[in-house]
Amino acid sequence: MLRGLNIKDMLLIDQLDLEFQSGLNVLTGETGAGKSILLDSLGFVLGWRGRADLVRTGADQGEVIAVFELPNNHPAHEILRDAGLPDDDDLILRRTNSRDGRKTAYVNDRRCSGEVLRNLSETLIELHGQHDDRGLLDPKGHRDLLDTFAGLDLTDLRTAWRERARLQRELDAAKLALETAQADADYLRHAADELTTLSPEVGEDTTLDEKRRLMQAGERIREDIAKAANALGPSGAESMLGDATRWLEGASDKAEGRLDNALQSLSRAMNELGDAQRGVEDTLDALDFDPMELENCEERLFAIRALARKHNVQPDELPALADDFANRLRAIDTGADDIVALESKLAAAAKSYDDLAKDVHDKRTKAGVELSKSMSVELSPLKLERAVFVVEITDADPSASGIDTVTFTVATNPGAPAGPINKIASGGELSRFLLALKVCLTKGSSGITMIFDEIDRGVGGATADAVGRRLAGIARDAQVLVVTHSPQVAAKGAHQWRVSKSVRDGATFSTVEPMLGDARIDEIARMLAGDTITAEARAAARSLLG
Numbered sequence: 001m002l003r004g005l006n007i008k009d010m011l012l013i014d015q016l017d018l019e020f021q022s023g024l025n026v027l028t029g030e031t032g033a034g035k036s037i038l039l040d041s042l043g044f045v046l047g048w049r050g051r052a053d054l055v056r057t058g059a060d061q062g063e064v065i066a067v068f069e070l071p072n073n074h075p076a077h078e079i080l081r082d083a084g085l086p087d088d089d090d091l092i093l094r095r096t097n098s099r100d101g102r103k104t105a106y107v108n109d110r111r112c113s114g115e116v117l118r119n120l121s122e123t124l125i126e127l128h129g130q131h132d133d134r135g136l137l138d139p140k141g142h143r144d145l146l147d148t149f150a151g152l153d154l155t156d157l158r159t160a161w162r163e164r165a166r167l168q169r170e171l172d173a174a175k176l177a178l179e180t181a182q183a184d185a186d187y188l189r190h191a192a193d194e195l196t197t198l199s200p201e202v203g204e205d206t207t208l209d210e211k212r213r214l215m216q217a218g219e220r221i222r223e224d225i226a227k228a229a230n231a232l233g234p235s236g237a238e239s240m241l242g243d244a245t246r247w248l249e250g251a252s253d254k255a256e257g258r259l260d261n262a263l264q265s266l267s268r269a270m271n272e273l274g275d276a277q278r279g280v281e282d283t284l285d286a287l288d289f290d291p292m293e294l295e296n297c298e299e300r301l302f303a304i305r306a307l308a309r310k311h312n313v314q315p316d317e318l319p320a321l322a323d324d325f326a327n328r329l330r331a332i333d334t335g336a337d338d339i340v341a342l343e344s345k346l347a348a349a350a351k352s353y354d355d356l357a358k359d360v361h362d363k364r365t366k367a368g369v370e371l372s373k374s375m376s377v378e379l380s381p382l383k384l385e386r387a388v389f390v391v392e393i394t395d396a397d398p399s400a401s402g403i404d405t406v407t408f409t410v411a412t413n414p415g416a417p418a419g420p421i422n423k424i425a426s427g428g429e430l431s432r433f434l435l436a437l438k439v440c441l442t443k444g445s446s447g448i449t450m451i452f453d454e455i456d457r458g459v460g461g462a463t464a465d466a467v468g469r470r471l472a473g474i475a476r477d478a479q480v481l482v483v484t485h486s487p488q489v490a491a492k493g494a495h496q497w498r499v500s501k502s503v504r505d506g507a508t509f510s511t512v513e514p515m516l517g518d519a520r521i522d523e524i525a526r527m528l529a530g531d532t533i534t535a536e537a538r539a540a541a542r543s544l545l546g
Contacts, residue, residue: 001479002125002449003090004067009059010044010097011037012501012510024475026493027483027512028523033499034510035483039127039453042066045095046125047105047117054097057507062097068124068449075123080107083116091124093117126450128434137434139420143364143406146391149441150367154401157360160353161400167346174342178335181328188325188332191311195322200304205315208301215294218287225287229280232273241270357403361393364404368393371440378436381466383459384429387412389421389436408437431455432467439470442478449479456486468492487527491544498523521545 007016012034027035044054045064055062068091070076080087086108094106095117105117147154181188230236245266252259308315331338368391375389388411396405411418412429421433435455442450456467468489474480475494484490496515501508515523521541522533529537 001069002066002481003069004065005038005042006063006065007038007041008063009056010041010054010062010064011056012508013037013041014056014059014509016510016512018497018512020479020481021495022475022479023494024472024492025479025481026490026496027481027499028485028490028496028515028527029499030501031485033501035499036453037510038499038512039451039483042125042451043127044097045093046121047095047114048121055099060099064095066093067091068093076120079116079119079123083107083112085110085112085116091120093120124449126448128438128450128452128455137421137430139407142391142408143401143404145408145437145441146364146367146371146406149371150363152360152363152367154360157353157356157402158400160349160356161398164346164349164353167342167349171339171342171346174335174339177331178339181332181335185329185332188329192322192325192329194307195318195325198303198307198318200307200315200318200322202316202319205301205304205308208297208304212294212297212301214286215297222284222287225280225283229277229284232277232280237273238270238277241266241273245270353398357398360402361404364402364406365393367391368406374440375436378439378470379432381463382432382436382470383463383466384412384432384436386414387429387433388418389433390418392418431457432459432463435467435470439474442474449481450474451481451483453483454485455482456484456489460486461488464488485527487524487541487544490524490527491541491546496520496523 001022002020004020005016005018007013007018009015018038027038029035040051040054041064045066068076070089070091076091077087080091088108092106092108094109096104103114105112105114107116107120232238245263248259248263248266252263304315304318308318311318311321313321371391372389379385379387379389390409390411392407392409394405394407396403408421409418410421410424410433412424418424421430431454435452438450452471455471456464459467464486465488467486469492471480471482471489472492472494482489482493490496497512498515498519499510499512501510503509513519521538524541524544525533525537528540
């Protein structure tokens with residue numbers, strides 16, 4: 001509920017504080033007094049699109065603050081939490097507009113985007129009037145309005161639609177994959193056979209390359225290593241060291257110990273020579289290979305590398321590629337079965353959706369008849385007893401909201417063709433249709449502030465009285481703000497304010513004053529009689545106020 005509205009330096013308002021109440025709040029005043037300024041300012045703080053030149057002449061910045069009281073279950077709480085904004089029982093919206101056109105919005109004293117502001121506004125305020133193209137006059141919203149009237153819960157239908165759509169996507173993807181795979185089947189089978197025949201392993205390319213290099217090097221160095229082996233062996237260094245050791249040992253007894261160190265060194269040299277011989281012999285054994293082995297190694301290495309180039313992958317990626325080809329071939333073999341299974345699941349999901357959509361269609365059809373009857377009851381007191389309101393339900397492409405298109409149509413005169421409400425009804429008729437619709441659609445609803453901007457335009461007398469009674473009826477369960485020129489409507493308000501215009505120091509200002517007691521009687525009398533308020537007008541005003 002809108003509790004307060006503070007406006008500073010906006011259009012013709014320099015400073016204004018308003019405190020609204022629950023029930024029916026009425027704004028009256030002469031044409032041009034500035035009632036629209038209040039709505040423009042409220043729309044500005046709610047983030048609605050409107051006129052750009054809002055800052056009062058001579059001021060650097062305009063500002064509007066709106067304070068709302070939120071019940072615990074109000075949908076605005078969820079929007080605040082999702083946006084990471086402070087969530088309290090009171091919601092304070094503040095928006096500024098600088099002279100150069102820059103706009104800044106705050107929610108509970110925290111900066112926020114225009115999108116968050118507009119999302120909040122949709123849960124806080126409904127504006128209805130002759131130019132209402134956001135709500136009741138928008139055919140795109142008629143289905144939602146009928147669903148609200150019928151108390152429909154579309155959760156199961158939307159879940160069924162999502163499941164159907166998901167399975168359809170999976171089936172389409174499976175069919176495309178199978179079609180693509182089948183087009184490449186011959187290539188896949190040939191490539192898979194080629195990889196299976198070669199059967200490369202991860203790391204095999206490196207191993208074969210090292211082995212090949214070693215064998216190629218062996219051909220070049222084996223001769224020198226063999227020569228070294230002969231030089232170190234029994235016919236070479238080993239024999240000479242052995243002879244030297246025997247000769248020195250024979251002479252050592254007579255050398256009085258002078259050859260001991262030499263003999264020890266020769267012993268160590270013989271040991272080292274043995275180690276060298278074993279290393280050389282091991283190397284010769286490693287280099288001893290069959291030339292066919294080198295040829296086979298090179299043939300496999302080149303085959304692996306050629307296959308890697310063919311498929312534009314690294315040699316170590318060939319085993320994974322073989323697995324991928326095998327999987328794709330299995331998909332071809334099993335794809336048809338998978339598609340049959342998906343088609344069966346999709347058919348079941350489609351039937352579930354169709355059953356739910358048919359049930360929703362039947363409930364909408366029943367609710368459409370009930371809404372049409374309710375409208376007939378409401379239209380008669382509004383002097384539209386000859387008009388016919390019909391909820392038209394036609395086929396629509398299946399969607400998460402069902403298989404129906406809903407359009408509110410009217411025929412204003414007997415025998416006249418019916419058409420969309422926003423194209424058939426005249427200005428005054430349209431206002432009354434909107435009011436009747438709102439009465440029917442808001443029964444039992446609460447928690448939102450509704451604004452009716454001159455919805456009583458073009459009507460008077462008993463019809464205006466009926467309009468006022470219905471506005472008062474709506475206001476029993478919700479807060480309603482009405483901008484009106486009708487004394488009959490104004491008299492039904494629980495609270496009334498007068499908007500007036502004055503000139504101070506050569507500047508024009510709009511002011512708003514609460515109408516209480518005799519002041520309210522005089523204001524309604526002015527609405528009845530004009531500028532000159534007579535005793536008869538005051539008596540009529542008292543009669544209207546009851």
